[in-house]
Structures are given as C-alpha cells and as structure tokens.
Amino acid sequence: MAKKARTAITPTRDENYPEWYQQVVKASDMAENSPVRGCMVIKPWGYALWENIVREMDDIFKETGVKNAYFPLFIPLSFLEKEAEHVEGFAKECAVVTHHRLEPSPDGGLVPAGKLAEPLVVRPTSETIIGDSFSKWVNSHRDLPILLNQWANVVRWEMRTRTFLRTSEFLWQEGHTVHATEEEAIERTEMMLEVYAKFAEEYLALPVIRGRKSKSERFPGAVDTMCIESMMQDRKALQAGTSHFLGQNFAKGSGIKFQNDKEQEQYAWTTSWGVSTRMIGGVIMTHGDDDGMIMPPRVASSHVVLLPIYKSDEDKEKVLEYTKALEKELKSVYYHHRKITVELDDRNIGGSRVWEWVKKGIPLRVEIGPRDIAEDSVFMARRDQPKKQSMKKDQFISEITDILDDMQKNLYDKAVAYREENTVNIDRTDEFYKFFTPENKNTPEIHGGFAMSHWCGSEGCEETIKKDLSVTIRCIPFDGVKEEGNCIVCSDKSSERVVFAKSY
C-alpha cells in the first residue's frame, strides 16, 4: 500500500468529515467554542471574513434601496404570540429574560431579582418587534414601500450546536419590507433571493440552487419561503440564505394597515430575508481541503502573506527592507472595491510558519529570500494549487488581481463540478434508497449527494423519506425541468423534479 500523503488536518475529509470540519475551524484560528453553551467566540481571522461579507453585501442591499436601522434585542412575550405559527416555531428554543437585577443570596452568591411583569425573549428573529414599529409608521400608501435591514445578533437555543453552522447566538442580517401590493412583495422576495444567490456565487464562490421550500420546511408564519441551497464536500446540502414572502400574516398580527388609493383601509404585505454567519461554515465546507481552510479571494480575511527568509543579520536587514517595500506597493493595489490586504509574518521560523498560513487559507503566500531579491523576484504559492512559482516582483504586483480572480473562478468551477458529479436524476425507489445509504457504516456522512426526483406534493411522502433516510426536499428549483413523472415514494403523478438531500 502506497504511503499516504501527509496532510495538515487530521482526520481528512474522507476519514471523518464532521471532525475534519472542527479541526479546520480550529487550525485556521477562525473561531472556537465559548464557555457559554452553544455560543462561539469569533476570532479575528474569522471575524475579518464576516466583516468583508457584511461590507460587500451591505453595499448591494443599499443599491436596491434598502436602508439600515436597529430594533430592540428584546421581544415582549405577547408580541411573539401575535402570529400563531411563528411563536410555535420559536417557543422551544428561546432565551428568556425574567429578571432585571442581581441581589445577594443567603449563601453569599448572587441570585436573579427584580422579576419582570412580562418576560422578554431575546430575539430569535425580529418580525414581531419590527412589525410593531411598522404598524405605527404605515398609514397611507404614500408611506410604502418600507425597505429596512438590520445587522444584529440573534439567539436560538439549539440543542446540538456546531461552530458557524448552528450556534445558540449567531450574527446575521434580517431584511424586513412592507408593500402596498402582493405583487410588489413577491417581487422583493424574489429580488433578495437573487441578491443572495449572486453573492454566494460571485463572492463566496458557492454555486447554489435557487428554489422554494415545501410547506413543511417554510419559515414559521411565511406564505412562501425561497432559498438557496449549496452542496458541501460531504454531499450534504447547506441552506445558505432564505427570503420569505409573509403575505398579510404578520401585517394582521401586528396591525400594519394603510389607506389605499381608493381610501380603503387594508393590510399591507410584508417580506423578510436573512443570511448569517452560517455562510462561513458553507465556505469552509465547500472550499477547504485536507490542509485546512481555503478563502475565496473576494471575501478573504486577507489576500497575501509575505514571508521573509534570511539567515545572517546582514541578509535580515536587506530582506526585511525589500519585503516592507513590497508590502507598501501591494497595499496600494485595488482588488474589486477594496485595497489588497497584506500580512507580513517576519517570524522567520521556517516550515511551521508556512503551514500556519496554509491552514488559515490565505489565498497567496510569497516567500522572499536573498536569492529572490538578487533576481528582483518573489516565490509565490496559490492556496488552491500545489505548485509554487518564481515571478518577477513587478510582474507579481501587476498581475496580483488577475491571479486572485483566477483563483476565485477556479474555486467556483471546482465546486460546480463537484456538485454536478454528485447530482443524479433518480426515478426508481430502490435506487433512491441506495443512493442515500452509505456504503461504509464507519463514514455515515458519505452518501450519494443530491437526488433530482419526482414528488407528488404530499406531506406524507415527504415525511416517509425524512423518517427512513433523514433526507428532505431541499427545494423545488426555480429552473427545474418541467416533465411528467411519478413520485419517488407513492408513484402518483408529478410534474417536476425536486432536490432531495441530507442537510445541515
């Protein structure tokens, strides 16, 4: 048996995918668990990625006319109860504030005191508290539309948590809009889903399937939930963003009414849409390899690390001077909307230093030693390719944006190819079951991938698949093939294929 190549991450993806994920998060120094159950600490290298996502996405939102605002962290219990499905969906995982101070207890510690008349729920999402403001702000059709977004933390008391993917507290944006007509609200729901899809593809290099959820997977209280779904390297699906058409449900719950142009009072139509720090988990699981994280250049925490190499003190001075000059030049280059960011790691500690940056997933590594300087060259490695290459320094500076763009494209193309390889049209029930049954019981995560199969539309068939295989309908794709077929479970007639997959 051939000797296995050494990898920076143990176990590898093939050996144990969930554990590989945790090890990549750790080795990349992006985040860690906190002592507070299910809450994470986002470390600077992980937070910088989130900051870039926020900045780019915020600009795009604003281009569509959305403005930012901020609403209270706390939601009175009575507000949450205004929409029946909504409160049912969130009641089981709420952090509840019941007291507003601490006082000494007989045993010397502190205990909660000052009981609140009405408990406050730490927002799991803000439809009801924002709806209350909307009900005051909307009077006439001239007040519409309202297009708001907030960047905030939310809390859902999840039982099983995993860094970035599912945490009790996470960071997100939640957009909330109010419209005079159903058509306009649906149009906005679709528009924001497309914003998410393009962002995922163009910035995160995540190919996504755009579609709508089946009824059982909808946001609690929504009339229609649209989503983008992406395939991870264990072939499971990750929902990377959702956009909800809320109909008049929340408008009725919160009393968002207006005089229409015929001077009749009517309820407004609302939408909400969100993406969260969960996307970072998607980036890790789509692009990471057995050596650790790989960051898509357009949102990377930093673009390039400079690694000066020297032995003598004389060399040290020369090499550091050259490296600092290069740093300065690179920092003045624009890559898309922002300037190139550069790390200068002058620890001069050889191999372990290089591997740290490999594991962190920085797009480009540049080694600079006395011989490179003699030739006015740099020694460059791209995180997504094994080979390193010597380049003239000036060529590197003039081509760096092209190199980053090429890497961005390469990551996307690889992810598309992976998804296509692992997406299969399946029409026979036994084949479907086999597809989702792992061959090796030691790696239960590895299975077929996405099955494009027919579904009759019944919740019963959906439930059967979920119970038997832990497989759900990820979405009914917008651009799916319309064709006659038979439900994969009950063989009833169906007019289109849907995406079945295991999911995060």
Added chain:
Amino acid sequence: MAKKARTAITPTRDENYPEWYQQVVKASDMAENSPVRGCMVIKPWGYALWENIVREMDDIFKETGVKNAYFPLFIPLSFLEKEAEHVEGFAKECAVVTHHRLEPSPDGGLVPAGKLAEPLVVRPTSETIIGDSFSKWVNSHRDLPILLNQWANVVRWEMRTRTFLRTSEFLWQEGHTVHATEEEAIERTEMMLEVYAKFAEEYLALPVIRGRKSKSERFPGAVDTMCIESMMQDRKALQAGTSHFLGQNFAKGSGIKFQNDKEQEQYAWTTSWGVSTRMIGGVIMTHGDDDGMIMPPRVASSHVVLLPIYKSDEDKEKVLEYTKALEKELKSVYYHHRKITVELDDRNIGGSRVWEWVKKGIPLRVEIGPRDIAEDSVFMARRDQPKKQSMKKDQFISEITDILDDMQKNLYDKAVAYREENTVNIDRTDEFYKFFTPENKNTPEIHGGFAMSHWCGSEGCEETIKKDLSVTIRCIPFDGVKEEGNCIVCSDKSSERVVFAKSY
C-alpha cells in the same frame, strides 16, 4: 415686546432644554422609544449617522493595530463575580436570562420553561467573558500584546432612560487589550483616549476635555479611568468616551497569566475602552438649534438634499432631468474617505419639504427651479447659517467639499466658543454654589457651566458637592493648570484645578 421668531422646534432650548432634545430626536426622525422598556428604535436617519461613526472609527482603530472579534452576548453569573467591584457596579442593572424555552400555561398563554442551571447575564460590558478567552490564549510573552475590539449591543437596565443618552440597550464598541507590562498597558489606555478625543473633535466637531476620573467615578474594577468630557448647550457635561487602565485586577480574576522572558509566570496587564450611541446624543445637544438637528458634515447621514421646484409639467421634466444630472455629478465627488451622499426629494410640496430637511439637519439644501436652470445655477443653503445663496452649478460642484469643511470647522469653533464662555475659574465657595444654582426655578437645567476649581482630593468633599448641587468632578484634566490653591469645599491645600459640572 417684539414678536418671537418662529422656530421649527417647540419648545426652544431656552424654554425647556430636555423637552427640546426629545423633540429634536423626534423631528429629525433619528430614533424613537420602543415598546420594550428603555430600549430605542434607531431609525434609518439616525442609524446612518452611527454607521458613519463606526466606519471612520473602525479604520482608525485598525491603524493602531487593533483587530475586531466577537464574543458571546451572555455572561455566566459566575464569570461576572470574578471581579468584586465589577459585579457590584453592574448587579443592580442586569437583564438576566433564566430559561431557555417557552411552554403553554394552563391559562392558554406561554410561560418560561427549561430553567438554566446557572443564570446568564446579558452583557453590560465584556471584560469577564473576554477575559476568559484571554486566559486561554495567553501563555507566553510572545502572545502579547493582544489588541481586540468588538462592535456590539450591551444592556444595562437603567431606571431613567433618554433616547441615545441612556438606554437599556445601546450599541457600542468595546476594546480589550492585554499587555506584558504596566507601562505598555497605560500607554495603550492613553493612546485610545487620544483616538476618542481626536475623533470627537475632528469628526463630531465636539471639543472635549481630556482627563482622568476621580476614584468614585471610575469604571467598576479599573485602576484608572480616563475620559473625554464635552459641554452641551445646557452647559452640562457629557462623557463621550472612556478608556480604562485595569491594572492586573481582571487578569487576576480571569487568570490571564504568561511566562515572561525570565521564564517566570506573571499576571498580564489589561485595558478596556468604549464609546457608544450616546455620542449621537452629544452631537444633537452640541450642534442642534431651535430648528432641529445639525449634522457635522464628516459623519452626516447624508450631505446634501436636492429639492426640485416646478409648476408646469413641461418644467417638471426639465427640472428633474437637470436635478438628476447634478445628483450624479455630486455622487462622484469624494469628501474625505467617502463619496458625497445625495438625497433627491422630488415631492415638490413647497415649504414643509424644506422644513423637514432643516429639522433632519442635513448640511446642505439645494433648490433647483426653472430660473436657476436658465442661469445654470443652484440656490444653496447651509444648515449652520441663515443665509441662502445662488451659485453657478459648476462652482457648487467644485466647491462642495470646501463648503462642507467650512461648516465642519464652524460647528467646532462655535462649540469651543460656547464652552469657553461658560467655563469659569472659581475660588470662593459661595460663588461656586451660586454658579450651579439656576436663577429661574422654571428652567433648572440652565446654570453656570464648568467650574474650574481646586479640590483637595478627598471623597468627602466630592460627596458634599454632589449632595448639595448634583455636581460632580467630571475629570482631572491632563492639561490643567498646576498651581497652589485651596479646596473649594474644605479649603485644604490643592495643587491643581479640576472640572466641576452637572452631567448626563
């Protein structure tokens, strides 16, 4: 009696300053109270100001080597108890999470369920939860310094709240740093205070006094609290930012230890520093006038509003076309780090439209009608000056950044002059008492201003003044005059004057 000039805000500052403040907040559409006790809703026009503050300040932090991260919203009660003064300082105003779900009650509603083993406090500040991470991250002197910042929401259950100035939930940044030596930690504390002072002066146009707090006014658990203090138009002081040297207090509480270069284990030295949405209250109270808000151009929610004026449909088309072309040109001009932002208000509803923008405090208003277009001119008004002027359009475009800079400087100069007018050296006790006693009992807010007086350093004298006059030592200024004198209360010897004032 001469007829009083009409003002857009009722009451005026002289009539009722606190109520004037609330009316400006309302009329400017920056924020409003929420149904959640003491929490505010920050509306888009107010949030945009905060966003600009965040962006500019974040860049400055990063230039000093600080990186952003994110820590949990919740702090286990036992963590808060690790520093005795600290927990005492915050115990009386904590939101406490005691349950993690809701379940149906017999009467049909929902009640808190799933009691937590240990209550969680919603962070009032994060020294203890971040200290826990630091204790894991710091092992050797080579791990130091650590320079982190987080942008976050915090909760302090204040009994009396006022929008922006004192709210149960507010937005802020909190910087937390760890150092190997006392000197380095003090240097960082001073550095960040200077960052705040410069930001207040150069961006918010708030002149500030830099100094340190007396012991009784220190942050709970700090060894030294440095602050910037600014005078509002009711002559009260507003603390606009604080920077704390925490000594080894929190390092001992959280166990932040490292091996120094002599291989001895020792506790680290920490700092923390913060500014919050409270600064927005300071901007309103420093620059606002009886017509509403006045925004300093460098952080203004938007720079200029274009107000097309027309009567006929023919004019409408012409005027709108001209206005849109102007909008496009203006938007390509850079003012400091960001592009000019432009509002185009084409409601064409005359006077009330102009007054809305006056009350919102946008720096520049530009009216454009058919006659202006005929002369290729615009009619421009600056929010800080009564006169309007006609200018050639091209001149306006080429001079807009100078006009904004001039307004920025004018606001600052006016605020400096106001503070100087109302700051007095006082050496006699009776004069001191008279200075802080309002002449008219109907306007208790109006009083002398800042008294620069001698203080012996005793907490007793501080307490007497606080009890008698609700006046506190705002700070012991860094650049105060060192001179012999006698304490304003007890006549004991003193070597410098301190700032006495009423405060927010």
